[in-house]
Amino acid sequence: MTLIFLILICILTDIGGFIFGKLIGGKKLTKISPNKTYSGMLGAIIFSLLFGYLFYYQVNILILDINIFIFIIIISLISQLGDLMVSFLKRKAKMKDTGSILPGHGGILDRIDGILLAIPVGIFLISF
Numbered sequence: 178m179t180l181i182f183l184i185l186i187c188i189l190t191d192i193g194g195f196i197f198g199k200l201i202g203g204k205k206l207t208k209i210s211p212n213k214t215y216s217g218m219l220g221a222i223i224f225s226l227l228f229g230y231l232f233y234y235q236v237n238i239l240i241l242d243i244n245i246f247i248f249i250i251i252i253s254l255i256s257q258l259g260d261l262m263v264s265f266l267k268r269k270a271k272m273k274d275t276g277s278i279l280p281g282h283g284g285i286l287d288r289i290d291g292i293l294l295a296i297p298v299g300i301f302l303i304s305f
Contacts, residue, residue: 186299189225248299
């Protein structure tokens with residue numbers, strides 16, 4: 178159940194960033210990934226906090242000694258960092274997509290890039 182919770186936070190982070198970034202727009206976050214905005218970054222955190230906490234509360238996962246809000250914020254930020262790291266590597270390699278299964282969406286790696294970094298950090302925090 179812990180793994181599902183971590184993956185859910187990452188997915189909620191992606192969805193929140195996309196929704197808030199498209200609806201509000203605003204100043205660009207970085208040149209690494211030109212579609213990322215500050216409003217998207219904050220929206221990702223808000224969205225993952227809101228729905229992540231609801232899931233945590235409903236399922237009653239007792240995995241942490243730390244505050245669940247702090248945990249969700251950390252995982253959300255790490256997920257966004259993973260997304261930016263893969264975007265940076267793609268820019269360096271002059272690649273638009275990392276695969277052809279999801280053309281125009283960055284490929285499969287672009288769907289899981291945040292998860293790849295957030296899960297080990299989340300497991301580390303839980304076991305700490």
